[in-house]
Amino acid sequence: xxxxxxxxxxxxxxxxxxxxxxxxxxxxxxxxxxxxxxxxxxxxxxxxxxxxxxxxxxxxxxxxxxxxxxxxxxxxxxxxxxxxxxxxxxxxxxxxxxxxxxxxxxxxxxxxxxxxxxxxxxxxxxxxxxxxxxxxxxxxxxxxxxxxxxxxxxxxxxxxxxxxxxxxxxxxxxxxxxxxxxxxxxxxxxxxxxxxxxxxxxxxxxxxxxxxxxxxxxxxxxxxxxxxxxxxxxxxxxxxxxxxxxxxxxxxxxxxxxxxxxxxxxxxxxxxxxxxxxxxxxxxxxxxxxxxxxxxxxxxxxxxxxxx
Amino acid sequence: xxxxxxxxxxxxxxxxxxxxxxxxxxxxxxxxxxxxxxxxxxxxxxxxxxxxxxxxxxxxxxxxxxxxxxxxxxxxxxxxxxxxxxxxxxxxxxxxxxxxxxxxxxxxxxxxxxxxxxxxxxxxxxxxxxxxxxxxxxxxxxxxxxxxxxxxxxxxxxxxxxxxxxxxxxxxxxxxxxxxxxxxxxxxxxxxxxxxxxxxxxxxxxxxxxxxxxxxxxxxxxxxxxxxxxxxxxxxxxxxxxxxxxx
Numbered sequence: 001x002x003x004x005x006x007x008x009x010x011x012x013x014x015x016x017x018x019x020x021x022x023x024x025x026x027x028x029x030x031x032x033x034x035x036x037x038x039x040x041x042x043x044x045x046x047x048x049x050x051x052x053x054x055x056x057x058x059x060x061x062x063x064x065x066x067x068x069x070x071x072x073x074x075x076x077x078x079x080x081x082x083x084x085x086x087x088x089x090x091x092x093x094x095x096x097x098x099x100x101x102x103x104x105x106x107x108x109x110x111x112x113x114x115x116x117x118x119x120x121x122x123x124x125x126x127x128x129x130x131x132x133x134x135x136x137x138x139x140x141x142x143x144x145x146x147x148x149x150x151x152x153x154x155x156x157x158x159x160x161x162x163x164x165x166x167x168x169x170x171x172x173x174x175x176x177x178x179x180x181x182x183x184x185x186x187x188x189x190x191x192x193x194x195x196x197x198x199x200x201x202x203x204x205x206x207x208x209x210x211x212x213x214x215x216x217x218x219x220x221x222x223x224x225x226x227x228x229x230x231x232x233x234x235x236x237x238x239x240x241x242x243x244x245x246x247x248x249x250x251x252x253x254x255x256x257x258x259x260x261x262x263x264x265x266x267x268x269x270x271x272x273x274x275x276x277x278x279x280x281x282x283x284x285x286x287x288x289x290x291x292x293x294x295x296x297x298x299x300x301x302x303x304x305x306x307x308x
Numbered sequence: 309x310x311x312x313x314x315x316x317x318x319x320x321x322x323x324x325x326x327x328x329x330x331x332x333x334x335x336x337x338x339x340x341x342x343x344x345x346x347x348x349x350x351x352x353x354x355x356x357x358x359x360x361x362x363x364x365x366x367x368x369x370x371x372x373x374x375x376x377x378x379x380x381x382x383x384x385x386x387x388x389x390x391x392x393x394x395x396x397x398x399x400x401x402x403x404x405x406x407x408x409x410x411x412x413x414x415x416x417x418x419x420x421x422x423x424x425x426x427x428x429x430x431x432x433x434x435x436x437x438x439x440x441x442x443x444x445x446x447x448x449x450x451x452x453x454x455x456x457x458x459x460x461x462x463x464x465x466x467x468x469x470x471x472x473x474x475x476x477x478x479x480x481x482x483x484x485x486x487x488x489x490x491x492x493x494x495x496x497x498x499x500x501x502x503x504x505x506x507x508x509x510x511x512x513x514x515x516x517x518x519x520x521x522x523x524x525x526x527x528x529x530x531x532x533x534x535x536x537x538x539x540x541x542x543x544x545x546x547x548x549x550x551x552x553x554x555x
Contacts, residue, residue, distance in 0.1 A: 163408040167391045173358040174409030175378015221441040223396045
């Protein structure tokens with residue numbers, strides 16, 4: 001299908017669900033891209049995974065009660081995030097084990113709850129893998145409003161979140177409320193996950209959080225640039241992914257994730273400073289240069305490397 | 309008034325006594341070395357001064373006032389591995405992050421903050437590298453970033469945790485000169501260290517800690533091998549004692 005056909009379909013009133021799905025996919029990918037930068041830089045991908053699973057019982061309850069999925073998921077995800085943060089204060093059991101305990105428990109609870117609802121098999125698949133049909137208008141506004149709120153909070157708390165990421169002990173010593181900032185970050189991650197569930201699905205949502213931010217990290221050494229690039233990569237992947245999914249009748253969540261993964265791989269290979277290809281090329285050129293001037297070996301410039 | 313006074317400090321960690329009846333004082337213009345074996349409670353003492361851990365009893369007064377995180381003008385220089393060096397920030401941003409608490413919630417750094425960060429960077433002589441990502445710095449440069457970050461708060465008291473560990477001798481010397489210079493400006497510095505040679509030569513006073521303050525005094529006053537044997541639990545043949553007596 002050509003781009004013009006895709007645009008025509010987007011404007012076709014009979015296919016009104018398509019622009020809605022596109023709007024939600026792009027908005028949630030942009031938000032996930034921004035929030036994902038903290039997740040990637042703090043190495044808390046596992047927490048993102050946990051939260052994504054933990055929202056499931058909330059979705060199940062909302063489904064059974066015919067309530068708002070976004071709201072139900074948010075409540076369950078935030079509850080689990082709080083539980084992990086509180087239990088993690090006592091260092092007897094490590095955080096990753098706690099996450100292992102709680103997120104599987106939450107997911108199990110979700111499965112039990114949803115099995116009580118009639119005709120759950122189809123909806124289960126929709127939860128797990130995402131879908132572009134059947135999005136109520138209400139969700140469009142909820143996602144838009146929630147997304148803007150998340151971005152505003154990130155903007156307001158950015159310097160505190162960075163200080164905590166850089167050095168928790170120092171952050172504490174200068175009077176920052178590290179515990180509450182952790183909670184704030186968990187809640188932001190949860191909300192970003194919840195608003196993305198509709199199109200991308202429960203299993204794949206982690207990719208929206210991690211992949212664009214990780215690709216952006218490869219492309220730059222500057223935090224501000226990274227936090228602009230990640231949402232661009234995420235939003236772009238959503239747009240291209242939805243187009244491919246619609247053209248070739250592919251599952252939407254999977255297609256978006258694969259597009260984002262392709263961007264990540266390209267960044268890994270061709271990034272200007274950290275990319276594999278250019279690095280190999282620079283190294284081989286340095287070798288050739290050294291061999292050419294073998295008579296008087298020129299000092300090969302070695303970047304001052306890191307210790308400790 | 310002393311920059312730091314610790315009185316009768318008892319600290320337990322996990323039900324185990326770590327510090328007992330610790331009394332010490334650090335005055336302006338002093339560079340005090342805190343030495344002792346592993347597990348002697350050196351880092352715990354620094355964290356207690358920062359009021360990051362609760363003490364069983366005793367008091368910590370910074371400039372005459374009980375210590376509180378964010379309120380006391382204490383610059384903290386943690387061990388290098390505490391900092392996330394792979395984080396994509398520049399030297400300048402890392403130093404500025406030291407003022408996050410002072411800038412306050414929902415505010416942007418102002419002129420005073422940028423100026424304090426710039427002066428701190430110049431003070432540790434990293435002016436040429438202020439835009440460099442911190443991940444590309446050497447060990448000694450990283451240590452100087454941490455010192456600059458603490459200095460950005462314009463503190464009267466600096467707490468340094470093992471600043472020399474893992475650094476080569478020229479870098480240790482450069483940092484030692486920096487600390488001596490800061491003390492000469494009237495700052496109070498308390499530094500934990502395992503480098504006894506460096507401590508004997510650059511510190512104005514040493515405190516020997518092993519759960520309690522075993523001894524304290526100028527390097528010249530601490531020639532008696534017995535206090536070192538008691539603090540470190542070494543034998544009389546230990547090369548440590550030769551270092552101490554040579555210093």
